[in-house]
Amino acid sequence: MSSKESVTERAAREARWAERLHDHGRRVTRQRLAVLDAVEHAPHAVAEDVVSAVRAELPGITVQSVYVVLSDLTDSGLLRRIEVPRNPARYETRVGDNHHHMVCRSCGRIDDVDCAVGAAPCLTAAGDHGFTIDEAEVTYWGTCPDCTDQKDLHIGRSNKER
Incomplete structure (x- = not known):
């Protein structure tokens, strides 16, 4: 505690x-x-x-x-x-709301992203192949603000050294 x-x-x-x-x-x-x-x-x-x-x-x-x-x-x-590719499994207590995740390619930070549209599954598949779809899971990939700032800081230092 x-x-x-x-x-x-x-x-x-x-x-x-x-x-x-x-x-x-x-x-x-x-x-x-x-x-x-x-x-x-x-x-x-x-x-x-x-x-x-x-x-x-x-x-x-x-x-x-x-x-x-x-x-x-x-x-x-x-x-x-x-379960995000190239990352160990992670756990969270936020369940049942069909939210998604954003993953930083640099440090692996994961942030929650609320559903893009409405309630679960919140996305419509182009074809359901006979499935009854009840959930959609999307992973957005990018660079988090901290890593972007570090990269910008590093680039700034490199330019000054030239």
């Missing part, structure tokens, strides 16, 4: 997650609460980052246990697993 977070705020957050776990037919465990809390505090976290955050709260938890909880929470719909 961070020094700025009150006991009341933490209790309220855990109560909210406990209710969501029950709604999804899952028991409330310290491991599940710790994983949900870690992912909520670091959206688009890779599994290794989740392990580190959970171990700060539960030092004895194994890496395998965190992976099992991540898988279970993803299967139950409480977490979303984001």
